[in-house]
Amino acid sequence: MTLLHTALDPTAPDHQANRATMLAKLADLEAEHAKALAGGGEKYVARHRKRGKLLARERIELLVDPDTPFLELSPLAAWGSEYTVGASLVTGIGVVEGTECLITANDATVRGGASNPWSLKKALRANEIARANRLPVISLVESGGADLPSQKEIFIPGGAIFRDLTRLSAEGIPTVAVVFGNSTAGGAYVPGMSDHVIMVKERAKVFLGGPPLVKMATGEESDDESLGGAEMHARTSGLADHFAVDERDAIRQARRVVARLNHRKAYADPAVAEPPKYDPEELLGIVPGDLRTPFDPREVIARLVDASDFDEFKPLYGTSLVTGWAELHGYPVGILANARGVLFSEESQKAAQFIQLANQRDLPLLFLHNTTGYMVGKEYEQGGIVKHGSMMINAVSNSKVPHLSVLMGASYGAGHYGMCGRAYDPRFLFAWPSAKSAVMGPQQLAGVLSIVARQSALAKGQPYDEDGDAALRAMVEGQIESESLPMFLSGRLYDDGVIDPRDTRTVLGMCLSAIHTAPYEGARGGFGVFRM
Known part of the structure; x- marks a missing residue:
C-alpha cells in the first residue's frame, strides 16, 4: 500500500478561513436548492396535495429501495433564467429492486409540469446518461406537454425526447412510464414510446388533444375519461399495460416491473472498500x-x-x-x-x-x-x-x-x-x-479588452479615455465573475x-x-x- 501522508493542519488559521468561506458558499447553495424543492410555491403545492397527489420527489422516494440514496442531477437547471429553478423536472439515479435506474419526474406544481427550454435540456441530458451507462429509464409522468409561450424553443429540438426513448428500447435498455396525471399532446408520446406503461385510475389522462382541442378540430363532444382515461387505455386502446388504483399502487407496480426486467450489470459490484484514512x-x-x-x-x-x-x-x-x-x-x-x-x-x-x-x-x-x-x-x-x-x-x-x-x-x-x-x-x-x-480569469479578460482598446485608440491617433477604461474593466470583471x-x-x-x-x-x-x-x-x- 502507498499511503498518502497529509500535511494538513485543521486547526491552522488558513484552513479555518478556507473552511468558513466554503461553508458560506454551501449556505448559498442550500438556499438555491431550496428554491428547486419549493417547486411552484406554497399555493400550487397546497393545490396539488388537496387533489390527493404526491409531490415529484415523494414519488421518487417511494419508488427507490428503502434506505438507498438518490443522486439528483442538475437540480439548479434554469437558475438565473425566467423559469423556475429546477426546470419543472426532477432527474437522477436511484436503485429500484436492486437495479440502478435513471428516474425522471415532472413537477406538476410548476405550470402543470409543462416543459420549458431548460426542462428539455435537462431531460435530454438524463437520456444521454441513461444511454451511455445502460440504465433503465423510469418516467414519472404528469405534464401538460410544452409550455406553449416558449414553443419556438421547444418544438423543433423537443422531438429528440421521443427519439431517445425509441433508441433506448432498440438498444435493449428498458423504459417504463408511470402516468399520474395529464400526459397531453407531445407528452402522450412518453407512454406511447415506453416499453412498459402504468396508469392511475381516474388520474391519468393520455391524449394527443384534450376535449377542447377535439371540439375545435372535429366538432366532436368528448370528456377526459372516455378520450384518454386510464381505464379506457387499459380496456380499449391497450396503451396501458398495468392499471393502478392509486399513486402508491402505481409505484408498487413500477417496482414489480423493474424486478422482472432481468437487467444485469456488465460488471460485478466490488467488495466493500476500506474508507479513506483521513476525515x-x-x-x-x-x-x-x-x-x-x-x-x-x-x-x-x-x-x-x-x-x-x-x-x-x-x-x-x-x-x-x-x-x-x-x-x-x-x-x-x-x-x-x-x-x-x-x-x-x-x-x-x-x-x-x-x-x-x-x-x-x-x-x-x-x-x-x-x-x-x-x-x-x-x-x-x-x-x-x-x-x-x-x-x-x-x-x-x-x-x-x-x-x-x-x-x-x-x-x-x-x-x-x-x-x-x-x-x-x-x-x-x-x-x-x-x-x-x-x-480566462475576470481580471485577465478585462485587462486584455483594455489593452486592445488602448492599441486601437493609439492606431487611430485618438486620446484614450482612462476613466472610461476603468469603468469598462470594472463592468467586465463583474460580468465575468458572475458568469463563471x-x-x-x-x-x-x-x-x-x-x-x-x-x-x-x-x-x-x-x-x-x-x-x-x-x-x-x-x-x-x-x-x-x-x-x-
Whole structure:
C-alpha cells in the first residue's frame, strides 16, 4: 500500500478561513436548492396535495429501495433564467429492486409540469446518461406537454425526447412510464414510446388533444375519461399495460416491473472498500477562497480514494499535474489532478501518456480541476506548448474509457478542455461551490479588452479615455465573475450538479457503479496524430 501522508493542519488559521468561506458558499447553495424543492410555491403545492397527489420527489422516494440514496442531477437547471429553478423536472439515479435506474419526474406544481427550454435540456441530458451507462429509464409522468409561450424553443429540438426513448428500447435498455396525471399532446408520446406503461385510475389522462382541442378540430363532444382515461387505455386502446388504483399502487407496480426486467450489470459490484484514512470533513478547508492561491490536490485525493492508497505516476516530472492510480469504492481509477494551476508542456505530455495507459488497462479516469489553462509566453510558445497542449486534448478527445470530472477550483481556458470539460463528454461532471470556469480569469479578460482598446485608440491617433477604461474593466470583471460561478454554469446544465465537497466520494462511487452497468473498452490506438 502507498499511503498518502497529509500535511494538513485543521486547526491552522488558513484552513479555518478556507473552511468558513466554503461553508458560506454551501449556505448559498442550500438556499438555491431550496428554491428547486419549493417547486411552484406554497399555493400550487397546497393545490396539488388537496387533489390527493404526491409531490415529484415523494414519488421518487417511494419508488427507490428503502434506505438507498438518490443522486439528483442538475437540480439548479434554469437558475438565473425566467423559469423556475429546477426546470419543472426532477432527474437522477436511484436503485429500484436492486437495479440502478435513471428516474425522471415532472413537477406538476410548476405550470402543470409543462416543459420549458431548460426542462428539455435537462431531460435530454438524463437520456444521454441513461444511454451511455445502460440504465433503465423510469418516467414519472404528469405534464401538460410544452409550455406553449416558449414553443419556438421547444418544438423543433423537443422531438429528440421521443427519439431517445425509441433508441433506448432498440438498444435493449428498458423504459417504463408511470402516468399520474395529464400526459397531453407531445407528452402522450412518453407512454406511447415506453416499453412498459402504468396508469392511475381516474388520474391519468393520455391524449394527443384534450376535449377542447377535439371540439375545435372535429366538432366532436368528448370528456377526459372516455378520450384518454386510464381505464379506457387499459380496456380499449391497450396503451396501458398495468392499471393502478392509486399513486402508491402505481409505484408498487413500477417496482414489480423493474424486478422482472432481468437487467444485469456488465460488471460485478466490488467488495466493500476500506474508507479513506483521513476525515472528509477536512475537504472543506483545502480550497482557498482566493483561487490564485495554489493547494495540493493530494490532500483531496487522500480523502477520496480507498484507504488513502495512491500510486503516483511520474511524480518528479510535470509536477503541476498529479497523476496516479487508486481505487474508489472498490473501482480502480486513474486520477489527473491540477497541482499549481498552469499546464506546461511537460504536464501535457505526461497527461497524454497517462491517458493512453488508462485506455490500455480499461481504467476509468477521474479529472480533478484547478487550472488556469496552458502556459503562455515566448519561451513556452517556442517550446511547443500549442502542440503539447493539443496532444493532451487529443488524448482526452479520443479516450474510450469513461471519464468523471470534478471542478474543485479554477477551470479556465483550454485547460478546461484538456481536463475533460463538458464538451468532451465526461460520463458525469460535478462542481464544488468553490469552482469557477470561463475563457480566462475576470481580471485577465478585462485587462486584455483594455489593452486592445488602448492599441486601437493609439492606431487611430485618438486620446484614450482612462476613466472610461476603468469603468469598462470594472463592468467586465463583474460580468465575468458572475458568469463563471458554479450556480450560473449549473443553471445552464454545464455540469450535473454543484455538490458539497464532503459528499464527493459518495457521489463518485454512485457514478462509478452506474458506469459499470455498461461494458466499455479503452482505445487501442485510434488517437489522432500526436504532433511531436
